[in-house]
Amino acid sequence: MYITIQSFNNMHGSKPLKLDGLIKLVKEPDNKYDAEAIACEMRYFGKIGYVANSTNTVVIGSMSAGRLYDKINDEYFAKIKFVTGSVALARVLTSDEYIAEVENPESDIHYLSDNLGKIDVDFIKKNIRGEADDSQL
Known part of the structure; x- marks a missing residue:
């Protein structure tokens, strides 16, 4: 499942964006502009943007x-x-x-996560495309 990340309007520009760079996705239910806002954060840079949520900004084929x-x-x-x-x-x-990132001591996940190892893996298996069994489709 692919997502579009937008709004790199900060002092870093697009510098943090490297291939295979790990992005932390954080729901912002109290965001005054979008109740479904999901912020994107990276190690060393903090918040770098948001997951796109408009038909004008979401790349076709992404979520x-x-x-x-x-x-x-x-x-x-x-x-x-x-x-x-x-x-x-x-x-x-x-x-x-996700489990592989947690088990890798060099992964940025160890610097980004507030809930390391506490994420409900079964919930993710049920919801991330490609992991659901046929009965859930």
């Missing part, structure tokens, strides 16, 4: 913040796969990829 919102925990992770200008496409980690 909007509104569609992703109920499929992830309050905190989850994705990896950057494509970068062009001020837009990046990231792939949401599967539960197995």
